[in-house]
Amino acid sequence: MLDASASYDKQNHTVILNIINRDHENSHTINIGILDEQIISVQGKVFGDMEIEALNTFEEPARLQMTDFESTTSSTIELKPLSVYVLSIKLK
Structure with a gap:
């Protein structure tokens, strides 16, 4: 019940990840990994109820x-x- 899209900002070496959890009852745990890259930080905004x-x-x-x-x-x-997440993933 997850939908996601991603884009890459080459100038800032950042991935923008948009995720929607459409599940009405359950949280879902995800693990973000980017092949051959090290994640420095993940920050963004969350919207939902x-x-x-x-x-x-x-x-x-x-x-x-x-x-x-x-x-x-x-x-x-x-x-x-x-919930809807818009995350900025800073890469090393």
């Missing part, structure tokens, strides 16, 4: 919002249910 019907309202204007994501120690990431 555990309820598929969630939305921003006048009563809860910030229910859905982007949050920061950062991992400098591991390329293993747990993707929350019903």
Whole structure:
């Protein structure tokens, strides 16, 4: 239940990875690896909510919002249910 796309920024030696976890109930763990490259850091933004019907309202204007994501120690990431990740992967 994961969808992903990636692009490479040659000038900054960075991979942009977009991942969607469409699973309504389960987190999924992924391991990011790039052949013949060493990952320095993974950072980006996460968007989502555990309820598929969630939305921003006048009563809860910030229910859905982007949050920061950062991992400098591991390329293993747990993707929350019903979430979208836009990650910048800095390579050595």
